Amino acid sequence: xxxxxxxxxxxxxxxxxxxxxxxxxxxxxxxxxxxxxxxxxxxxxxxxxxxxxxxxxxxxxxxxxxxxxxxxxxxxxxxxxxxxxxxxxxxxxxxxxxxxxxxxxxxxxxxxxxxxxxx
Amino acid sequence: xxxxxxxxxxxxxxxxxxxxxxxxxxxxxxxxxxxxxxxxxxxxxxxxxxxxxxxxxxxxxxxxxxxxxxxxxxxxxxxxxxxxxxxxxxxxxxxxxxxxxxxxxxxxxxxxxx
Numbered sequence: 001x002x003x004x005x006x007x008x009x010x011x012x013x014x015x016x017x018x019x020x021x022x023x024x025x026x027x028x029x030x031x032x033x034x035x036x037x038x039x040x041x042x043x044x045x046x047x048x049x050x051x052x053x054x055x056x057x058x059x060x061x062x063x064x065x066x067x068x069x070x071x072x073x074x075x076x077x078x079x080x081x082x083x084x085x086x087x088x089x090x091x092x093x094x095x096x097x098x099x100x101x102x103x104x105x106x107x108x109x110x111x112x113x114x115x116x117x118x119x
Numbered sequence: 120x121x122x123x124x125x126x127x128x129x130x131x132x133x134x135x136x137x138x139x140x141x142x143x144x145x146x147x148x149x150x151x152x153x154x155x156x157x158x159x160x161x162x163x164x165x166x167x168x169x170x171x172x173x174x175x176x177x178x179x180x181x182x183x184x185x186x187x188x189x190x191x192x193x194x195x196x197x198x199x200x201x202x203x204x205x206x207x208x209x210x211x212x213x214x215x216x217x218x219x220x221x222x223x224x225x226x227x228x229x230x231x232x233x
Binding site: 091108 | 121152154161162164167175177207209211219221222223224226227229
């Protein structure tokens with residue numbers, strides 16, 4: 001079964017600085033999707049960025065970028081020029097390309113990293 | 120706004136009771152997923168429907184059941200509630216079940232069992 005591990009329960013960053021959140025995953029599949037979701041205090045789950053496993057180029061969305069290391073099964077999120085509104089829980093998630101053990105299409109989440117932004 | 124609507128936003132009930140959570144997917148989305156978020160277990164996949172049919176089951180208790188109706192809205196029924204069922208329940212929808220069809224989440228229903 002696939003697993004997702006976020007080893008940093010909490011992180012803190014100074015406003016305007018850069019922070020990197022770590023995520024590792026375990027899978028025997030070769031084709032899959034990886035995601036970072038943000039959950040602010042409003043509790044809504046907001047998609048931040050996604051990466052297809054077969055794409056070598058790292059995904060970028062404005063101030064958010066990933067470092068995808070397929071061989072190492074690592075998928076870290078870098079937030080540049082951190083803003084107060086970036087304070088939230090961040091979840092790394094894995095999605096299989098196939099239907100393994102009834103997991104068709106659903107997301108497997110890590111435990112999350114709580115990010116604080118200091119003014 | 121994700122376009123996924125969940126009602127109610129908050130629900131407080133007593134142990135042993137039964138509740139129904141409702142989800143309306145984004146317009147055009149055929150697939151609905153239910154997730155449970157608790158402090159100790161994190162986000163857990165419960166069940167998935169596609170165009171009215173059950174497609175996948177996760178860590179869903181036998182006391183819980185769900186269905187997706189012809190108009191594609193979905194309901195999650197929780198019965199014989201226990202204190203440990205207190206959690207945030209999310210619904211998500213996607214156009215298809217393919218892995219490259221992104222999931223869009225609702226704002227969740229906060230269930231408190233007293």
